[in-house]
Amino acid sequence: MLTALLTLGILAALIGLILGYAAIRFRVESDPIVDQIDALLPQTQCGQCTFPGCRPYAEAIAAGEADINQCPPGGESTIQALADLLGRDPKPLNPEHGAHAEKSVAIIHEELCIGCTLCIQACPVDAILGAPKQMHTVIAAECTGCKLCVAPCPVECIDMVPVLQTTGNWIWPLPVVDSLVPGAGKLAGGAHG
């Protein structure tokens, strides 16, 4: 009995020591709060929050210089996530920064494009391909829908179009009452568990 207690006691002390040492020896720099906030932002890089991109906004939030409801592309879900992270109350999106809209992508009407490269300079994620005096085009998969390229275009040949619903991005809707969903319907004849 005594030996058992003793062994266990020594073991506990030993493990405690090892753990304590490991905690000091292998300490990782704790994830700075800015990274955590930035991870929740949609990375549209549109500047509607009044900051030049998502990370500067994250820094401002962390420093207490900006509120959590300034990002229209993120909308309610981002505000909720930020509120959860920072332990604050969620609040509605500040309309001064714009309204939440479904994501769209930029399309360049290539027959009108004069190849001035102004849109390339505006794109925060380098999603526009082209060279001086060459027709430009948008890499749709990389476009964040920030709209920043629309205004600079001198010939107004860039349009924002909503992302189409396809069988690939379609989501099963939540059921509506009285839905005729297979699997939810009963087989005539009844089932015996």
Place this chain on the structure above:
Amino acid sequence: MNPGSDTTPVREDIIDPRDQLHRFHGGLVLPGHREAVASRPVQAAGIPPRLVLPLKQHIGEAAECLVRPGDRVSKGQMIAAPRGAISMPVHASSSGTVIAVEARPVPHPSGLMAPCIVIETDGRDEWGQASAPLADYREVPVGRLLERIRESGIVGLGGAGFPTQVKLAHRSPDGIDLLVINGVECEPYICCDDRLMRERTGEVLEGVRILQHILKPRHCIIAIEDHMPEAEAAMRAAVGAAAAGNLRVVRVPEIYPTGGERQLIKVLTGREVPSQGFPADIGIICQNVGTAAAVYQAVVHNRPLVSRLVTVTGAGVREPRNLELLLGTSFRHAVETCGGYSSEVDRLLMGGPMMGFAVTTDEVPVIKTTNCILAVTREEMPPSGDLLPCIRCGKCTAVCPADLLPQQLYWHARSGNLDAAQDYNLFDCIECGCCATVCPSHIPLVQYYRHAKAEIWTQEKQKKAADIARRRHEARIARLERVRQERSGRLAERKKSLSGPADQATDAKQAVIQAALERVRKKKEEAGQAPKNMDNLTPEQERLIREIDARRSQKDPPTEH
């Protein structure tokens, strides 16, 4: 159950030599609705005038179209090439002319359209020149066989449609203990695998041998549910005749969903596939009997997957039966081949009554994963009763074959608490529909799970896209900074040597833009916006034009009501 067989890797124990079977949790005994259909032989449905072949017929990437309208295609010609690892080619299922590559209705629960290749058939059904059939597959390296299976566009024909060669290439480090050939076909109404095993026993068996050759499993079991004694007898006779070795036929009891991969493995071996893992993780691979037959066609005859057996049934069809249908044949053509709709038809489903989904039009084509076309009447599948609140009766939990807590999943999916739903192993749900079938409150539970799963996938996709955007943005900032430094360095050098007007360049650029603007304006005018019929106007008309111009310049969008 043999205690310890779950943990100790004693390979010989994976199956009981006396075929001692196990039970999975829950499940239902359902009325089969198969007898009449299963007793009729398979009929070929012929060549429809049009074939519509979706570029995406299963999970994974859509294939890339290789043909253009006007192109002639022969039967079996690859008309769309795979794009990415989990992507499969599409082949012309008969000879004819491509008349369109466009969005068409496809069998998908969304009812949306998707890109398809439309072929007008010429009725000759001519195969293209195939490369020489493999003399003897045993002489061919396994990698080449897998390549052939991929080139032939073979996906799991039991329902899920996972690319077959991907599954075959997924090995556990210790090799494969058990290859299960799934002939269970547990969902009511469906009996195409039953007919396949009866009528094309030899093809199935040869396919199994090829799969055995590829995987070299220690054991191989052909599992057949006990509602198809003829199929079982046929397979047993063939296996017995061909000196079976480690290949056996095992009869499993009829409980829905024994045909589910995890459930069948549990029944045969007593083992559980780890949560969110693959059967291969525990040394087991499952293949459907239809897939085995398709592998035979591909490897031995060099024929890609261009047709499949489909059960066309339900009280909404006059003469329900199993058909051999070319991929791309419309559901309507299939139903017409079976005598057309009966007058009371209510809904059309792809798949069985438990796991299938309703389609909105019978124009949709048969695809690789179409195992059943089910036209039901209101009487045989009445709409579920009034939705009532969950009374926590626990019936759903009792029947769940994945051993989940459907009621908890439902609460979390409904309230959008997706993390919690995942903690309750949402992704182990096989969407069998048992829970919804027994729920006394008529809650469409499965749809909640499907919604929650799709929502989680979407969020993951968005997160990935955001990560890419972040990286690209950071790369851009770094690039701009580098350019700025380089430029200021150069500038400093140049300043030393000469000093001149710096903004000439920008002036020149402005001029170019101005000129371009002018060109575009002219072009727009030429394109039809220039005023016409402006000669010989009366003073009254001139006054009107002036007024209109004035109004226009005040208000840009000229939409007045």
